[in-house]
Amino acid sequence: MVMFAMRKVNLRSVDLNLLVVLEALLEEKQVTKAAERLHMSQPAVSRALQRLRSMFADPLLVRSAEGYDLSVRAGQIIGDLKSLLHSVSQIISETEFSPQTSKQTVKIAGPDLETALYVPDLLAIMRQEAPEMRVELDSRPADYFEMLSRGDIHFAISGVAPQTAEDQFHRAILDVTDTALMMGAHHPLADNPITLDAYLAARHGFVSITGKGPAMMDSRLREMGKKRNTVLRLSSFMSVADFCEKTDLIFMLPINLIQKISLGRAVVTCALPPxxxxxxxxxxxxxxxxxxxxxxxxxxxxxxLQHAGQHSVYKV
Known part of the structure; x- marks a missing residue:
């Protein structure tokens, strides 16, 4: 039995452009026609053929009664060559996305109220244009940027900027809103403009999505050399109205979220001290x-983003 060893090839030395020329040569079986097809000069294609013959250690094209024909080796590789070049083209080409046929699941994370503001519009669009796609919402308190970094989610909705590795993320603005104070309609401060002293003397609650660190207002007051009386930290916005109605707590919240959670509730919205x-x-x-x-x-x-911004409210 005769055994043949396969010649080892250093792929780093292989010029992909030569394989494109080889495909044209093997299909046209003529240097002139291959050159016309590739929009190359005939001498350039001839030089490429010489390099290909050296690479494959085979003539590839051999003279025949009708001009040129494929060598045995060329006949063996032409099918694989076409498949290879097609695969390379597919790898490099952008994959076309079709919402009508896609069955992908989109994973979005964000605080409960933010997702309630922006995701329903997405689902309405998907019902018409991407009927087989699904959405998974994660509103648990978490570091959403860490989830993005790990690839656990596709998108995060947040009013907080990443603390580290900002260059990993892209963003687009959804909304811009002022902040205001929310309290029960029975609260002693509900009927008059609130001074800084009255604000500091009141009892406060705040929402911490990550469950870490003080509220932004507490950090700001510390820079001013002042401190407020914070007695409650929540991990969700959904229960804020309940605490406002049943206690004397005050919450500082974005106005677009206040509008969402205050409907039908015995609460009022007041401006912050100047x-x-x-x-x-x-x-x-x-x-x-x-x-x-x-x-x-x-x-x-x-x-x-198609519907982003329609929820914006700028002033109390």
Whole structure:
């Protein structure tokens, strides 16, 4: 039995352009026609053929009565060559995303109220344009940027900026809103403008989505050399109205969220003391850089942003 050893090839030395020329040569069986097909000069294609013959250690094209024909080796590789070049083209080409046929699941994380504000519009669009796609919402208190980094979610909705590795993330603005104070309608401060001293003397609650650190207002007051009386920390916005109605607690919240949770509730909205007023608070849609060019991500992002901003409220 005669055994043949396969010649080892250093792939780093293989020029992909030569394989494109080889495909044209093997299909046209003529240097001139291959050159015309590739929009190359005939001498350039001839030089490429010489390099190919050296690479394969085979003539590839051999003279025949009708001009040129394929060598045995060329006949063996032409099918695999076409498949290889097609696969390379598919790898490099952008995958086309079709919402009508996609069955992908979109994973979105964010505080309960933010997702309630922005995701229903997405589902309405998906019902018409992407009927087989699904959405998974995660509103548990968490570090949503860490979840994005791990690839656990596709998008995060947040009014908080990442503390580290900002270059990993892309974002688009969803909304801009002022902040205001929310308290029960029975609260002693509900009927008059609130001074800084009255604010500091009141009892406060706040919502911490990550469950870590003080509220932004507490950090700001510390810089001013002042402190408020904070007695409650929540991990969700959904119960804030209950605490306002049944206690004397005051919450500082974005106005668009106050509008959502105050409907039909015995609560009032008041302006912050002038000394504590800040710039309007932006809400962003975040996604990881790894997904920035993905077709599905781009479609979902555009669908969410299509209705973004219609919930914006700027003043008390």
């Amino acid at each position: 000394e504590l007023k800040a710039d309007p608070l932006p809400f962003y849609l975040y996604w990881h850089a790894r997904d920035h060019h993905d077709g599905m991500h781009r479609w979902i992002k555009n669908a969410i």
